[in-house]
Amino acid sequence: MEITNKELLEKYGWSLDCENPLEISHTDGSRASNIPAKLMIESLKEDYKEELEEFRRKNSKVISPDEILLEEQIPEFVIQAVNNLLKLKFMGGEAYIYQDDIMKEALKLCPDPEITRQDIFNNKWMDFEPLFENNGWSVRYDKPGYNESYRANFTFTKKKK
Numbered sequence: 001m002e003i004t005n006k007e008l009l010e011k012y013g014w015s016l017d018c019e020n021p022l023e024i025s026h027t028d029g030s031r032a033s034n035i036p037a038k039l040m041i042e043s044l045k046e047d048y049k050e051e052l053e054e055f056r057r058k059n060s061k062v063i064s065p066d067e068i069l070l071e072e073q074i075p076e077f078v079i080q081a082v083n084n085l086l087k088l089k090f091m092g093g094e095a096y097i098y099q100d101d102i103m104k105e106a107l108k109l110c111p112d113p114e115i116t117r118q119d120i121f122n123n124k125w126m127d128f129e130p131l132f133e134n135n136g137w138s139v140r141y142d143k144p145g146y147n148e149s150y151r152a153n154f155t156f157t158k159k160k161k
Helices: 005-011 034-058 065-073 076-089 099-109 117-122 129-133
Strands: 014-019 022-026 031-033 094-098 137-142 153-158
Touching: 005 014, 005 034, 022 034, 031 034, 034 076, 076 094, 076 099, 094 099, 099 117, 099 153, 129 137
Parallel strands: none
Antiparallel strands: 014 022, 022 031, 094 153, 137 153
C-alpha cells in the first residue's frame, strides 16, 4: 500500500503547506522547509514502514480452528480499539461503550489511511461480539429502532461461570 507524502504528513499531524519550495507545519506549531522538510518526510516514511511491519507481525500469530473464521474477518486494529476502550470503561463489572467511540479508535489505530468508516461497516469488522464472547465476555449490542434516537452501543460484562 503506497501512501502519498500529503497523506503521510497528515497521519502524523503535519500539513503540506507548499510543494515548491517544500514547506510543512505541525499541529504543535513546528515548521520545516526545504531539506529539513525532506528529512522529516523520510523519517516519517521509516516510522510508517515500522508501523506496517509491526501490524503484520501482530497478525501472524497461530490461531485455533475455532478462531480462524473470526480472526480472518476482524482486523487487529478493530480488536485493539475495543480492548483499549474496555480498559478505560470497565467498572462495576461492566463496560458500556458507544459504537462511534469504537469506530473513532479503530480509525485512529488503522495502519491504512485509506480505510474509511464505511469500509469498516461494509466489511462487517464491527461484528466482533463472538470473538469477545469466546474470551469470557458477554456482549450485548443495542441500536435505536424506528422512531428512537440514541447512540448505538455495546455492553460488555464478564461471563458467569
